[in-house]
Amino acid sequence: CLLMTTDPGDLVLDPTCGSGTTAVVAEKWGRRWITCDTSRVAVTLAKQRLMTASYDYYDLRYPNEGLKAGFIYRTVPHVTLKSIANNPEIDEIHAKLHPAIAAALGELNAALRAQPPAPYVVTEGGRKGAKIDFGAPADKTVTLPSGEDARAGALLLWEVPFD
Incomplete structure (x- = not known):
């Protein structure tokens, strides 16, 4: 659902985080996230899951400049009605x-x-x-x-x- 309803960089809110699945998936797909829960057990479980999860590795565009230089990544075309209507x-x-x-x-x-x-x-x-x-x-x-x-x-x- 995250891929269908959000774009990379969007903010995802999960007010009932449970085990933290939404936050893990949001992090994996390049979305920012905020998550919380009323249960201390759920928050602890989600924190542990997020801290131990492994995510895809991305190469830095200019490694000497650090994160601010950006990443090397692939992009996929964004299909819109305009691109369909103007298809040559x-x-x-x-x-x-x-x-x-x-x-x-x-x-x-x-x-x-x-x-x-x-x-x-x-x-x-x-x-x-x-x-x-x-x-x-x-x-x-x-x-x-x-x-x-x-x-x-x-x-x-x-x-x-x-x-």
Whole structure:
């Protein structure tokens, strides 16, 4: 959980330290930490665990200057929505994966037309709230708010339910 919810250098508070697991993990992953407990036994146990734990060794950037010069360490890319949206390779990824997705959607719509279930209420996109009748004629179309035509008895990519 610490890796998902904090960044290196963040402060982690554990008001019920118990055996000190949160503090040990925070120290291991480069987070600052504060921990306390009402039990003297828990505090003693956590202190002993923290003092005897071994942590990864990091090389100093300039060993002669000490800790203030910083460490030599690896960084991992921080993935953000902006980096996904501005991905220069997105067209290549789309060209590679779209045929398989389109084929799977075609198979899904064919299976739904072969044995039509009850009409499906669309929850996303331009047809949100509309019912799709999978038994509708294959040539029947509807016009989306964007002006595009779509088959009336078939799901579009973004209308496929997750479950």
